[in-house]
Amino acid sequence: MLTLALPTGRVQKEALQLLASLGLPTKRLEKAGRSLVIDEGTTRYLLAKPMDVPLYVHYGVADLALVGSDVLAETSPALIELADTGQGRCRLVVAGPKELGRRFWGHESAIMGLRVATKYPRIADGYFAKRGVQVRIISLNGSIELAPLLNLSDCILDIVQTGTTLEANRLVVLDEVAPVSLRLVASRRSAQLRWQEIGPLVEKLNPSRKEVL
Ligand SMILES: Nc1ncnc2c1ncn2[C@@H]1O[C@H](COP(=O)(O)OP(=O)(O)OP(=O)(O)O)[C@@H](O)[C@H]1O
Numbered sequence: 001m002l003t004l005a006l007p008t009g010r011v012q013k014e015a016l017q018l019l020a021s022l023g024l025p026t027k028r029l030e031k032a033g034r035s036l037v038i039d040e041g042t043t044r045y046l047l048a049k050p051m052d053v054p055l056y057v058h059y060g061v062a063d064l065a066l067v068g069s070d071v072l073a074e075t076s077p078a079l080i081e082l083a084d085t086g087q088g089r090c091r092l093v094v095a096g097p098k099e100l101g102r103r104f105w106g107h108e109s110a111i112m113g114l115r116v117a118t119k120y121p122r123i124a125d126g127y128f129a130k131r132g133v134q135v136r137i138i139s140l141n142g143s144i145e146l147a148p149l150l151n152l153s154d155c156i157l158d159i160v161q162t163g164t165t166l167e168a169n170r171l172v173v174l175d176e177v178a179p180v181s182l183r184l185v186a187s188r189r190s191a192q193l194r195w196q197e198i199g200p201l202v203e204k205l206n207p208s209r210k211e212v213l
């Protein structure tokens with residue numbers, strides 16, 4: 001049985017459509033309800049929180065996973081990225097009040113100690129370290145846009161898709177950090193042991209990749 005870990009939440013539907021387009025069974029998955037393990041004959045799906053998805057592959061309970069590149073960048077698991085599915089597209093950005101723009105792009109010393117609210121502390125730390133700036137990271141689990149509104153932070157590092165949330169909270173994009181999309185990943189062990197089953201899926205997503213690295 002091939003086991004795939006999938007993220008719950010907003011990309012679940014796109015992930016399901018993608019699996020169906022790859023020819024994998026999704027009949028029971030479509031009606032999963034509150035079930036977290038769904039068996040579809042030779043395929044088993046595990047439904048997990050997006051940030052936890054890489055863990056299931058890392059610990060060997062799942063052979064494969066669909067996971068956002070934002071999550072991979074934040075959690076840095078030792079997994080093989082087999083394909084960019086092109087789904088779940090959004091962007092990681094630094095955003096803040098428009099007035100911060102001049103200071104943000106001014107001399108580095110002007111943003112030393114900046115307070116950055118985010119669900120992605122490692123990515124935020126890396127982004128500012130690259131600019132040679134030490135900042136104060138405020139780790140939140142959601143509704144990140146609240147932080148600058150309440151003066152809990154100066155800016156945020158978060159995901160933007162349509163821009164509606166930023167606009168509704170009077171924030172603007174200050175810098176692009178990275179584009180995000182849903183990736184197909186596997187552990188090295190699974191990719192080697194189960195390549196007969198995994199290979200055809202990878203070829204469908206990425207016809208130029210025929211062998212496991
Ligand atoms: N507009 C978007 N906003 C947030 N995440 C998006 C968006 N578009 C695609 N994604 C992908 O979906 C994943 C997050 O999904 P979701 O927002 O449901 O997770 P979550 O907020 O961690 O979970 P929960 O809502 O259950 O707390 C991201 O890791 C990203 O890869």
Ligand SMILES: O=P(O)(O)OC[C@H]1O[C@H](OP(=O)(O)OP(=O)(O)O)[C@H](O)[C@@H]1O
Pocket residue numbers: 010141142143144145158159160161162163164165166
């Ligand atoms: O650009 P938009 O299309 O408005 O989407 C971006 C918003 O979506 C995400 O939040 P989500 O809905 O996942 O809720 P959260 O704040 O609980 O993470 C993200 O953190 C932004 O707040």
